[in-house]
Amino acid sequence: MxxxxxxxxxxxxxSALYCTASDMGSELVFAHFLQADxxxxxxxxxxxxxxxxTASGEPILERRWSxxxxxxxxxxxxxxxxxxxxxxxxxxxxxxxxxGRDERALREEASRGDQAPVTTGEHGRARFxxxxxxxxGQIGTLFNETVDITDLTGAVVDLAVRGxxxxxELPHEHFTSVDWRLVRLDGPPGDSxxxxxxxxxxxxxxxxxxxxxxxxxxxxxxxxxxxxxDRVREELYRDMVRLRWFARSPNQVRGRWSTTGMVxxxxxxxxxxxxxxxxxxxxxxxxxxxxxxxxxxxxxxxxAKTRLGSSVLAHTIGFRDYLLSQRSAxxxxxxxxxxxxxxxxxxxxFDDVDRWANILASAALTDLTDEELTGDGLAWYxxxxxxxxxxFSDSIRTFAVTLTGIITNARRMRLVNQFQRRR
Numbered sequence: 001m002x003x004x005x006x007x008x009x010x011x012x013x014x015s016a017l018y019c020t021a022s023d024m025g026s027e028l029v030f031a032h033f034l035q036a037d038x039x040x041x042x043x044x045x046x047x048x049x050x051x052x053x054t055a056s057g058e059p060i061l062e063r064r065w066s067x068x069x070x071x072x073x074x075x076x077x078x079x080x081x082x083x084x085x086x087x088x089x090x091x092x093x094x095x096x097x098x099x100g101r102d103e104r105a106l107r108e109e110a111s112r113g114d115q116a117p118v119t120t121g122e123h124g125r126a127r128f129x130x131x132x133x134x135x136x137g138q139i140g141t142l143f144n145e146t147v148d149i150t151d152l153t154g155a156v157v158d159l160a161v162r163g164x165x166x167x168x169e170l171p172h173e174h175f176t177s178v179d180w181r182l183v184r185l186d187g188p189p190g191d192s193x194x195x196x197x198x199x200x201x202x203x204x205x206x207x208x209x210x211x212x213x214x215x216x217x218x219x220x221x222x223x224x225x226x227x228x229x230d231r232v233r234e235e236l237y238r239d240m241v242r243l244r245w246f247a248r249s250p251n252q253v254r255g256r257w258s259t260t261g262m263v264x265x266x267x268x269x270x271x272x273x274x275x276x277x278x279x280x281x282x283x284x285x286x287x288x289x290x291x292x293x294x295x296x297x298x299x300x301x302x303x304a305k306t307r308l309g310s311s312v313l314a315h316t317i318g319f320r321d322y323l324l325s326q327r328s329a330x331x332x333x334x335x336x337x338x339x340x341x342x343x344x345x346x347x348x349x350f351d352d353v354d355r356w357a358n359i360l361a362s363a364a365l366t367d368l369t370d371e372e373l374t375g376d377g378l379a380w381y382x383x384x385x386x387x388x389x390x391x392f393s394d395s396i397r398t399f400a401v402t403l404t405g406i407i408t409n410a411r412r413m414r415l416v417n418q419f420q421r422r423r
Contacts, residue, residue, distance in 0.1 A: 002028040005049040010035040013043055022046070070276035077283045084287035088294055128342040131315040136345040137196065141240055142313050145250035145303040147233040149407050150349060153400050155200055158345035160380045163188045164201065169395055170212075171384040178398055180213040196235035203228035213402060217410040226410045245309030253303045261296030268292050320350050329359050336363035341378065348400055357393035364389050 008019035021034040033046055063069070137155030140148045159165045168181040184205045187193070193201075205211055206222040217225040237249040272285030305313060322328050323346060331339045340360040347356035364378065368389075383395065 003031070003048045003050050006031055006033075007047040007049075008033045008035070009043075009045045010038065011042055015043065019044060067276075069280055070282045071286075072280040073283055074280075077281050080281075080284045081287045084284075084291060088291045128339055130342075130346075131319045132312045134312060134316050135194065135197075136349050137194075137200075137236060138239065138243075139316060139346070139349045141236055141250065142245060142305075142309070142316060145246075145254070145300075147236045147251075149404050149411075150351075151236070152200065152229070152232065152407055153404050154345045154348040155197065156204070156403060157348055157396075157400065159197060159201065161341045161345055162191060163380065164193070164197075165204075165380070167381045167399065169381070169383040169387060169399075171386075177214075178395075178402070180399060182211050182213060182216070184209050194239060196232050196239055199228065199232045199235050203232060213399070213406070216403075217406050229407060229410060240309075243309075243312075244306055245312055246303060247306055248303075250303035254299050257299035257302045258296055261292050261294070261299055264292030264295060265289055266292070319346070323347065323350060323356075324352055331363075333363075333367055336360075337367050337378070341380065344396070353397055353400060354393055357396050361389050361392040364392075 002024065006022045006024065008022045009015055009017060010019040011017045019033060019035040021032070023032050024030070025032060031046075031048065033044065035042075035044055038044070134142065135155065136158045137151050139154070140146065140151035156165070160167050164185055164187045166183040166185055168183060170179045170181055172178060182204060184201065203222065203225060204216055208221065211221055215221045222228065234251070237251045240246045241249055268285055268288030268291070271288055272282050275285050276282035323343060328343070329340075337360065340356065340363055344353070344356050344360060347353045378389075378392075381392070381396070383391065387395070
């Protein structure tokens with residue numbers, strides 16, 4: 001049976017140009033195809049059309065793999081994909097409800113902390129009493145469930161203000177940066193330190209009683225300074241659990257959820273590849289990848305405060321609002337230097353150190369005698385001979401920035417060393 005039609009394409013691959021000629025001749029027995037001037041890389045594609053029923057049997061069809069066919073969207077794949085996303089959205093809604101509970105507790109109780117944290121001590125003198133006994137080093141962890149470097153810097157300033165460290169600004173030498181001598185003290189009688197504060201002191205001083213700030217973190221003073229600072233961070237997380245502000249360590253909760261999210265993402269990628277290779281339902285695997293990535297990102301929000309922790313946070317937020325307001329700088333003369341000194345470490349945490357350093361310096365100028373100003377009027381901070389109390393704001397800001405840089409560099413160097421050892 002002769003064919004119904006002939007066609008041919010010639011030229012480069014996927015060319016749409018017809019060949020020079022194609023015909024069956026007068027006898028309709030042989031098909032002829034002609035293409036002139038073909039190059040070795042050219043193709044000649046021919047097509048012959050026969051009437052239906054010319055050949056018996058069923059056609060042999062082979063499905064070719066393609067990226068589009070592997071991720072084919074069908075009612076079944078779309079339904080499974082939507083179901084997985086629905087579970088993910090439901091989990092986020094639950095998380096939002098938990099966060100909403102914390103926010104309601106904050107709104108209801110924050111006003112209780114928005115007042116002067118001062119009580120009457122011996123002989124009628126005002127005495128600083130932080131809300132719920134929260135130390136500056138604990139505040140950052142309570143706020144964002146993470147021990148930041150600023151929290152550690154504020155904790156060092158707090159230890160100085162409370163009488164465990166004396167900061168001695170050294171004479172300024174030409175073309176050299178400012179340096180300080182840190183002197184370890186025994187602290188006032190009746191006061192006590194939290195476990196993380198003991199570890200922080202040990203990290204700064206090691207076995208010494210005095211150390212220069214420029215030497216902190218060096219092998220000369222403490223060869224394992226980064227490891228010691230890591231122990232300080234871990235102890236702060238444990239402190240949150242001991243105080244019942246968190247049911248579990250925020251760091252461990254974040255780690256578990258991050259690991260779960262990354263494992264889920266990896267399994268989702270593997271599942272997607274396998275489904276793409278052997279089925280047309282690879283679209284389903286993408287939902288697992290999205291779910292794993294979402295869990296990884298949401299891991300930072302997973303640590304949940306207890307009811308007590310939410311209440312303490314609310315009071316601390318109230319204290320922050322008070323400290324940042326103009327009402328906070330209204331203590332009585334004669335008591336301001338001590339009270340404002342206790343405020344300063346919290347100002348480091350709340351990023352208001354410049355304002356409070358100036359307030360403290362102004363109070364010292366008014367309340368202290370000339371002998372106290374040129375001596376150890378602040379008790380915990382002294383300067384060189386040419387130093388004046390008016391320089392205190394610049395001095396304490398530079399100290400905080402320098403200490404923050406030392407802690408940051410020590411941690412960075414430890415990460416670099418760990419990477420090099422693994423290689």
